[in-house]
Amino acid sequence: MHTLLDKTIPPQKKHSPFTIPNSQFPRVLLAHGGGGQLTDSLLNNHILPHISNPILNDLLDSGILPTTTNRLAISIDSYVVTPWKFPGGDIGRLAVSGTINDLAVTGATPLALALSIILAEGFELTHLDAVMASIATTAKEANVRIITGDTKVVAHNQADGIYLTTAGLGSIPHSTNLHPSQITTGQLLLLNGPIADHGLAVMLAREFPDVTTTLQSDVAPLNHLIHTLMTEHPNAITFMRDPTRGGLAGLCADLARQTRLHITLDESAIPIRHEARHAADMLGLDPLEIANEGKILLTVHPQHAQQVLQTLRSHPLGRDSAIIGQIDKAEHTPDAICELRTLIGGRRIIHKPYGEQLPRIC
Amino acid sequence: MTAAEIVRGYLTQLNRAADALAKREGRTRNLIFMEICGTHTMTAFRTGLHSLLPPTIKLLSGPGCPVCVTAQSDIDQLLNLATTPNTTICTYGDMLRVPGSTQNLGGENRKSKIENQKSLESARSQGADIRVIYSTLDTLTYAQNNPTREVILAAVGFETTAPATAAAILQAHSTNLKNFSVLASHKRVLPAMTALLDSGEVHIDGLLCPGHVSAITGSAIFQTLVEKYHLPCVIAGFEETHMAAALATLAEILATGTPQLLNNYKEAVTPHGNPAALALIHEVFQPASVRWRALGEIPASGLTIRNKFAAFDATKKFNLPTLPDREIPNCLCSKVILGAASPKNCPLFATACTPIHPIGPCMVSSEGTCAAHFKYARHLSHTTIRAATVRERQAPSKEGGFHAYVA
Numbered sequence: 001m002h003t004l005l006d007k008t009i010p011p012q013k014k015h016s017p018f019t020i021p022n023s024q025f026p027r028v029l030l031a032h033g034g035g036g037q038l039t040d041s042l043l044n045n046h047i048l049p050h051i052s053n054p055i056l057n058d059l060l061d062s063g064i065l066p067t068t069t070n071r072l073a074i075s076i077d078s079y080v081v082t083p084w085k086f087p088g089g090d091i092g093r094l095a096v097s098g099t100i101n102d103l104a105v106t107g108a109t110p111l112a113l114a115l116s117i118i119l120a121e122g123f124e125l126t127h128l129d130a131v132m133a134s135i136a137t138t139a140k141e142a143n144v145r146i147i148t149g150d151t152k153v154v155a156h157n158q159a160d161g162i163y164l165t166t167a168g169l170g171s172i173p174h175s176t177n178l179h180p181s182q183i184t185t186g187q188l189l190l191l192n193g194p195i196a197d198h199g200l201a202v203m204l205a206r207e208f209p210d211v212t213t214t215l216q217s218d219v220a221p222l223n224h225l226i227h228t229l230m231t232e233h234p235n236a237i238t239f240m241r242d243p244t245r246g247g248l249a250g251l252c253a254d255l256a257r258q259t260r261l262h263i264t265l266d267e268s269a270i271p272i273r274h275e276a277r278h279a280a281d282m283l284g285l286d287p288l289e290i291a292n293e294g295k296i297l298l299t300v301h302p303q304h305a306q307q308v309l310q311t312l313r314s315h316p317l318g319r320d321s322a323i324i325g326q327i328d329k330a331e332h333t334p335d336a337i338c339e340l341r342t343l344i345g346g347r348r349i350i351h352k353p354y355g356e357q358l359p360r361i362c
Numbered sequence: 363m364t365a366a367e368i369v370r371g372y373l374t375q376l377n378r379a380a381d382a383l384a385k386r387e388g389r390t391r392n393l394i395f396m397e398i399c400g401t402h403t404m405t406a407f408r409t410g411l412h413s414l415l416p417p418t419i420k421l422l423s424g425p426g427c428p429v430c431v432t433a434q435s436d437i438d439q440l441l442n443l444a445t446t447p448n449t450t451i452c453t454y455g456d457m458l459r460v461p462g463s464t465q466n467l468g469g470e471n472r473k474s475k476i477e478n479q480k481s482l483e484s485a486r487s488q489g490a491d492i493r494v495i496y497s498t499l500d501t502l503t504y505a506q507n508n509p510t511r512e513v514i515l516a517a518v519g520f521e522t523t524a525p526a527t528a529a530a531i532l533q534a535h536s537t538n539l540k541n542f543s544v545l546a547s548h549k550r551v552l553p554a555m556t557a558l559l560d561s562g563e564v565h566i567d568g569l570l571c572p573g574h575v576s577a578i579t580g581s582a583i584f585q586t587l588v589e590k591y592h593l594p595c596v597i598a599g600f601e602e603t604h605m606a607a608a609l610a611t612l613a614e615i616l617a618t619g620t621p622q623l624l625n626n627y628k629e630a631v632t633p634h635g636n637p638a639a640l641a642l643i644h645e646v647f648q649p650a651s652v653r654w655r656a657l658g659e660i661p662a663s664g665l666t667i668r669n670k671f672a673a674f675d676a677t678k679k680f681n682l683p684t685l686p687d688r689e690i691p692n693c694l695c696s697k698v699i700l701g702a703a704s705p706k707n708c709p710l711f712a713t714a715c716t717p718i719h720p721i722g723p724c725m726v727s728s729e730g731t732c733a734a735h736f737k738y739a740r741h742l743s744h745t746t747i748r749a750a751t752v753r754e755r756q757a758p759s760k761e762g763g764f765h766a767y768v769a
Contacts, residue, residue: 027484027487027488028487029483029484029486029487030483030486030487031483037717037718038718041718207496208496268364268366283496284455284728286408340410341410342408342409342410343364343365343366343409343602344365344366344369344370344409344410344411344414344602344603344606345366345369345370345410345414346409346410346411346412346413346414347410347413348407348408348409348410348413348738349737349738351736351737351738354717354718356458356483358455358456358458358459358494358728
């Protein structure tokens with residue numbers, strides 16, 4: 001055996017020859033699509049610089065366009081989930097709910113959707129029928145119509161079955177102002193139910209198709225719930241966002257960075273199903289980093305928090321709502337972080353995930 | 363009782379035992395316990411256990427992260443294979459982002475045409491067929507369904523994952539599967555721990571032994587460490603409560619003055635292990651001298667495929683050349699793995715080396731010490747996180763001091 005340790009430590013260097021600027025990734029990686037730090041890098045280095053403008057730069061779930069009467073919200077999202085059908089939902093329900101939720105969390109009432117379908121040669125038409133039926137049912141549930149659309153077909157090996165894109169238009173009353181800039185010290189964080197169900201249901205369906213599980217995606221249109229909240233508590237809520245890709249961890253880490261305020265989450269208060277905790281454990285994944293599709297995180301003035309919680313809990317999509325954290329009493333600082341008070345009373349940082357969720361070895 | 367209450371109870375017990383030890387020794391000293399298993403490393407950070415430990419108790423990570431201890435030459439070998447035409451690599455997710463040393467010594471037929479060969483992840487983005495698997499049997503299914511491709515399982519891990527690799531090889535053998543092989547980098551825990559302790563470079567007061575490995579090997583293997591190094595050993599499960607209990611037990615053993623091995627994880631671990639799994643390992647593998655990152659070559663520390671199954675040994679099947687083992691310049695992973703340096707001592711940590719741009723393996727694996735530090739403890743103040751390494755200067759003492767690198 002050779003010498004275990006030589007005790008020479010290389011001198012501290014500020015810049016190592018290994019530091020490679022943005023060209024570190026010469027090609028698109030799967031992780032660029034994971035909603036984590038690599039997605040940020042894709043947006044900041046390759047997409048936003050070309051089309052930057054004040055509305056886009058806000059990076060809200062919808063772009064908000066001022067008009068003479070009220071404001072218009074526009075949102076668009078693509079859906080490429082595999083498998084197209086999973087416990088609790090399918091790509092159709094996802095495509096309608098996702099865009100409606102992106103409109104609704106900015107305070108917009110969804111007015112209409114546009115739908116674009118990319119089909120791969122060979123995709124079974126009975127499956128397309130099932131997806132369209134699901135789109136119709138979900139749109140009806142949300143009371144939003146699809147008023148325009150497009151279809152394209154590509155060769156067998158150029159796409160995986162079916163991809164959907166939905167764009168949505170919504171209307172925001174002038175009195176509504178949901179924005180990260182409204183978040184201040186002392187406000188509380190509310191969540192409308194258990195985390196990680198969607199990401200785990202899809203992952204289990206994809207990787208372990210033979211495993212039976214009670215886990216179901218939480219995908220649902222949240223516009224009615226949000227409408228009720230905004231009507232009953234017009235001055236209580238300062239910001240909303242849905243913790244989809246990147247999970248609660250990605251969202252909270254982003255919020256801390258954007259607001260420059262410390263956030264503390266209380267692990268014991270974050271709702272999670274027993275099955276989800278175990279499935280995540282088995283896959284070696286952190287439930288906080290797993291995607292949700294029917295969840296909203298709200299920041300609320302502390303004096304209104306209990307009433308908002310009551311309203312959330314009285315709605316079928318918010319029965320298990322909880323106050324899960326708070327904006328700490330700390331100065332604005334560029335080093336603001338989101339911290340988790342753990343189940344055993346310890347502390348750790350909540351970090352934005354990398355991008356691709358990788359199962360561990362043992 | 364809640365987990366918080368249980369942990370608090372064990373921490374009180376730990377403090378009491380530390381006090382008793384101080385009384386017996388006539389002085390208070392820092393206690394350093396090493397956890398060998400990467401899953402323990404993760405649990406301690408993820409649950410905030412580090413932040414709850416008293417200032418005099420340190421938890422140090424040992425060489426138990428399978429990705430981190432895999433020799434650079436093995437990683438390079440894998441990357442060369444990955445970029446060979448008509449080849450599929452099946453791998454556990456943790457291996458996907460481990461950087462190669464960018465050497466390409468694989469001969470004419472393996473000469474990479476792919477630019478910037480860096481990791482399995484970047485190879486995949488350039489068209490290489492890399493599949494993340496959850497079970498070794500997925501590899502067999504893939505090989506059966508794609509008979510024209512060479513399907514290679516990148517098998518890493520300790521005694522925990524070796525039985526699954528063995529099972530796959532046996533099944534391939536019985537079904538006469540021609541296009542399946544294994545690049546095996548399996549390691550054995552005990553020889554590595556012995557080598558580490560023999561080196562005399564790392565001084566610890568007790569060992570938190572891995573529950574998963576012990577479930578396979580049996581608890582008795584750790585008795586050697588008690589006898590040879592007078593080291594208290596406690597086998598622990600993976601919940602934070604298990605770990606807190608084991609730390610308390612370790613301190614209590616120290617306080618008695620008589621080192622011993624205790625099995626705190628009796629629900630899963632027996633003295634002699636899992637005979638079926640051990641039989642699988644024995645049938646397919648034989649102990650061999652293999653290379654580790656940081657530790658170099660250690661006799662009998664690896665598991666290589668027996669000659670009977672040579673047809674499934676990628677090294678033999680493709681007549682792979684032995685690659686030189688190149689360490690990555692400036693990267694302190696080799697010391698971090700041994701618990702001999704803190705991630706913060708590394709000039710690359712959190713500057714050039716981050717989870718997004720990992721340079722060393724400790725930043726790649728979710729069980730890696732650097733990744734755990736970066737992810738869970740980087741911003742927290744020194745007073746709140748007593749991480750798995752020693753920050754303050756501590757004079758090496760004959761009684762069991764610790765050669766700490768000063769941040």
